[in-house]
Amino acid sequence: MSRRSLICIWATLLFVIASLQTGQAYLRQSDLNGSQRVFVTWANGRIPYSVSDQPVPGVSVDALEAALQRATSNWQAAPGSTMTFEYQGRTAARPLVIDGRNTIGFLSHPELQGVLGVTATIVDSVTGEVVESDMFFNSAVDWSVAGNGEENRFDLESIALHELGHMLGLNHSALGYFEVTAGAARLAAAEAVMFPFAFDPGTIAGRQLKADDIAGAAEIYPDADHRADTGAIRAHVQLEGRNAFGVHVMAFNPISGEMVAGFVLENGDALITGLSPGPYLLRVEPVDDDAVSSYFDEPPVVDLGFRNAFVDRLVNVQRGATAGPVEITLVAR
Amino acid sequence: MSTRLATLALLTLVSSPIAAMAQNEAEPPVRPPTVEIGGGIGWFGQADAGTRDATMTANQPGNPDRLNFFSATGKTRSGPAGVGIIGVNFSRHFGVEGGFQYSRPRLVIDVDEDVEHTPGVTIEGDAFDQFVAEGNFIYHFNQARFDNRRTVPFVLAGVGALRQKTDDGITENGTIYQAGLGFKWFSGISSRGHAGGPGMRLDVRYVFRDGGLDFEEDARRSFFTFTATALFGF
Numbered sequence: 352m353s354r355r356s357l358i359c360i361w362a363t364l365l366f367v368i369a370s371l372q373t374g375q376a377y378l379r380q381s382d383l384n385g386s387q388r389v390f391v392t393w394a395n396g397r398i399p400y401s402v403s404d405q406p407v408p409g410v411s412v413d414a415l416e417a418a419l420q421r422a423t424s425n426w427q428a429a430p431g432s433t434m435t436f437e438y439q440g441r442t443a444a445r446p447l448v449i450d451g452r453n454t455i456g457f458l459s460h461p462e463l464q465g466v467l468g469v470t471a472t473i474v475d476s477v478t479g480e481v482v483e484s485d486m487f488f489n490s491a492v493d494w495s496v497a498g499n500g501e502e503n504r505f506d507l508e509s510i511a512l513h514e515l516g517h518m519l520g521l522n523h524s525a526l527g528y529f530e531v532t533a534g535a536a537r538l539a540a541a542e543a544v545m546f547p548f549a550f551d552p553g554t555i556a557g558r559q560l561k562a563d564d565i566a567g568a569a570e571i572y573p574d575a576d577h578r579a580d581t582g583a584i585r586a587h588v589q590l591e592g593r594n595a596f597g598v599h600v601m602a603f604n605p606i607s608g609e610m611v612a613g614f615v616l617e618n619g620d621a622l623i624t625g626l627s628p629g630p631y632l633l634r635v636e637p638v639d640d641d642a643v644s645s646y647f648d649e650p651p652v653v654d655l656g657f658r659n660a661f662v663d664r665l666v667n668v669q670r671g672a673t674a675g676p677v678e679i680t681l682v683a684r
Numbered sequence: 685m686s687t688r689l690a691t692l693a694l695l696t697l698v699s700s701p702i703a704a705m706a707q708n709e710a711e712p713p714v715r716p717p718t719v720e721i722g723g724g725i726g727w728f729g730q731a732d733a734g735t736r737d738a739t740m741t742a743n744q745p746g747n748p749d750r751l752n753f754f755s756a757t758g759k760t761r762s763g764p765a766g767v768g769i770i771g772v773n774f775s776r777h778f779g780v781e782g783g784f785q786y787s788r789p790r791l792v793i794d795v796d797e798d799v800e801h802t803p804g805v806t807i808e809g810d811a812f813d814q815f816v817a818e819g820n821f822i823y824h825f826n827q828a829r830f831d832n833r834r835t836v837p838f839v840l841a842g843v844g845a846l847r848q849k850t851d852d853g854i855t856e857n858g859t860i861y862q863a864g865l866g867f868k869w870f871s872g873i874s875s876r877g878h879a880g881g882p883g884m885r886l887d888v889r890y891v892f893r894d895g896g897l898d899f900e901e902d903a904r905r906s907f908f909t910f911t912a913t914a915l916f917g918f
Contacts, residue, residue, distance in 0.1 A: 500745060528740060528751065528799060540740035540751035553745040561741075605736040605756040605793060605899045628854050632756060632795060632807055659802035661795050665809035667852040674852070 403456025431569035431577035470517035509557030566625030582668035585675035594619025597653030717917025724913030726765035731907035733758030734900035818844030858895025
């Protein structure tokens with residue numbers, strides 16, 4: 352922070368439900384520094400945090416600490432990654448105060464309708480290193496820390512797991528599916544903790560990391576063997592004779608059932624890493640136009656006007672290697 | 685003296701066909717060659733590789749179901765194989781053999797039932813190496829020999845190790861269990877009743893595959909194979 356004024360602030364929200372949203376992908380938090388994309392990361396993979404000492408109805412500070420302990424342990428146990436969350440104790444400070452401390456706690460924001468949690472991160476936009484990251488859970492909604500969840504209350508551990516993913520440097524995944532019934536959209540399913548919309552109150556299924564989350568964490572903080580043990584797929588996606596942007600490319604291994612994806616970023620390329628070796632089929636689709644801001648902060652032109660498609664070839668992923676580039680030509684809608 | 689010799693020679697000439705005729709009426713039993721080696725070609729039938737649904741965790745309390753996002757159903761295409769075999773027959777009926785098969789099947793995947801109605805597609809994967817090392821027990825139906833006793837039907841049952849390897853170095857292992865029937869033909873039968881010399885073998889097998897490239901765990905797949913093998917028995 353000392354040498355640069357190039358500081359950007361990341362604020363990532365977790366919505367209860369906002370709009371129709373489909374797609375797949377893990378995405379790293381990043382920022383464009385000129386033409387260079389800089390990815391958010393913690394120096395040495397160490398993520399210190401403190402807990403604000405203000406309880407809310409239904410959740411004591413002890414319970415918040417315990418939920419965070421379980422959630423951080425969950426991330427730390429993700430295969431292939433080495434990040435370490437370091438609990439620094441309680442603090443009287445509140446989240447979102449720029450004080451050099453990474454504070455997690457509750458804040459009441461009833462005006463943020465549907466927002467369950469926010470992680471705001473200050474990043475050195477030249478190096479991508481995190482300067483400070485705070486997180487709050489919106490105490491305007493009802494929370495639960497019960498082992499099996501509680502009816503009509505959101506599971507704090509699930510939401511903490513999601514927000515901690517932002518804290519460590521992941522952006523949203525789009526591995527989820529909304530169904531529309533009688534004109535109303537409802538989250539039907541998700542296969543990534545980093546999906547931007549939460550499961551219904553009373554559900555605790557969000558406490559488990561999925562392959563997409565694990566691949567994302569390991570991409571940022573790979574352990575010594577990760578790159579040698581896993582492979583990657585590079586896809587080059589074009590639409591109407593030019594490089595596409597913002598397209599979701601999903602890789603599915605029909606033998607293991609593993610589902611991981613990536614977004615097309617610069618140069619029409621999508622790189623999906625952290626894949627166990629094996630055959631993969633690819634599926635491409637646009638993000639829903641209502642949800643573009645859940646994935647991209649910059650205002651590039653995100654390609655939406657094309658048809659979903661499966662790629663008509665199988666991609667074999669080898670340990671320690673990148674398969675491809677798989678050339679994909681989208682069909683305009 | 686010369687008359688005696690001529691008479692003896694004539695008796696010998698005359699008696700020989702008689703001896704041969706007597707032998708035809710009580711032929712020594714024919715048995716397979718002690719050792720058989722051979723090589724040939726085979727044909728692997730198409731085999732299912734199972735179905736794997738791409739699923740997501742459903743949004744429901746308790747123990748949530750999985751929502752099917754789309755389905756992928758695989759099969760390995762039929763194709764030719766190279767076959768090598770070496771067998772040892774330790775009785776008129778029973779023998780054992782070891783064999784090796786190599787083929788290059790291709791994985792094909794049908795993708796459909798997409799929840800967002802993405803058009804289905806059939807995806808042709810690259811061909812991959814498939815090796816089978818097998819051991820079989822063989823029973824020869826010697827009493828059912830035909831074609832001047834040079835052809836014998838047989839049945840076999842055995843087990844083998846399967847190894848499948850893609851060109852990118854991905855390896856899947858499995859086991860095969862098989863049973864089959866066929867015919868062996870050898871061009872010669874020795875005076876002691878041993879079939880041997882150049883020969884030919886045809887067989888058809890019903891194969892169960894356990895493991896290997898499959899979309900479902902613990903699934904056993906079945907398929908047929910045909911092999912035609914040039915043999916030499918001695």
